[in-house]
Amino acid sequence: MNLREQKKAETRRTLQQAAHMLARQQPWESVTVDDIASQAGVSRRTFFNYFESKEAVLSSASADTSLGMPELVRARPAEETAWQALRAAFVASLNGATPESITAFRSLWHQLSQMDSVVRVRRELEAGLTAAVHERMPGAPKDDAHLVAAVFLATTRVAITSWLNSEQTVTLVEVIDAAIARVRIS
Numbered sequence: 001m002n003l004r005e006q007k008k009a010e011t012r013r014t015l016q017q018a019a020h021m022l023a024r025q026q027p028w029e030s031v032t033v034d035d036i037a038s039q040a041g042v043s044r045r046t047f048f049n050y051f052e053s054k055e056a057v058l059s060s061a062s063a064d065t066s067l068g069m070p071e072l073v074r075a076r077p078a079e080e081t082a083w084q085a086l087r088a089a090f091v092a093s094l095n096g097a098t099p100e101s102i103t104a105f106r107s108l109w110h111q112l113s114q115m116d117s118v119v120r121v122r123r124e125l126e127a128g129l130t131a132a133v134h135e136r137m138p139g140a141p142k143d144d145a146h147l148v149a150a151v152f153l154a155t156t157r158v159a160i161t162s163w164l165n166s167e168q169t170v171t172l173v174e175v176i177d178a179a180i181a182r183v184r185i186s
Contacts, residue, residue, distance in 0.1 A: 012050050012060075014040045019057040028058070056117050063121040069093060070128035074135065082136040082145070083185040086129065086152045090180065094173045126153055148185055155179050 001009070018039035022031045033054050037047040051057040072089035073082075080088065126149055134145035159179035163172050 008050075011040075011042065011046065015042070015047060015050055015057050016061045019054065020061070023058060028054075053117070059117045059121065063117070066121055066125045067128065069125060070132040073129065073132040078136075080136075081185070082133040082148050083152070083180075083183070085136060086133070086148070087177070087180045090152075090156065091173060091177050094176065122153070126150060129153070151183065151185065152180070155183050 015036060019031070019036045022035055022039055031054060033047055034044055036054060036057060037044050040047075047057075051060065069089055072093060073085045076085035076088055126146075129149035129152065130142070130146045133148050134140070134142050137145055137148075156176055156179070159176040160172070162179070163170075163175040166175075
């Protein structure tokens with residue numbers, strides 16, 4: 001990555017962090033694009049060079065992680081089943097999460113789950129995972145791969161919701177991994 005690309009990536013991260021911090025401090029409805037830009041130390045125009053809306057910046061960090069999942073699945077060893085590859089890729093993607101990002105995710109889960117941009121990312125993720133799973137299931141109908149990907153995503157959503165509503169004596173990764181392990185796909 002050259003210096004210009006590094007600077008752009010840093011500005012993007014700074015905007016994401018500013019949006020997450022403001023969303024934790026006050027109701028999201030009262031946060032403006034100007035607030036986010038000011039917190040990040042950039043202009044409103046710079047904000048719009050990176051994101052189309054305040055919802056897009058808030059949901060972008062999880063989107064960045066989510067949309068990389070199909071490649072993580074593809075990179076798993078060929079001898080793993082599609083389900084094993086999904087599980088290992090998902091856990092690996094969460095292991096990079098910081099305590100701060102998990103705290104931010106926890107406080108914003110309800111808001112994020114309702115945003116159109118997140119719904120769009122979920123659809124893209126499901127399509128990407130369906131394609132990656134289909135590559136691991138030679139000869140199987142694409143509908144079978146879609147079913148595996150959809151069940152996987154539903155399992156992770158249920159596990160996340162369960163973790164958010166619990167006393168949290170275990171980590172999010174442990175809860176999700178345990179939920180994925182309980183589902184049997186033939």
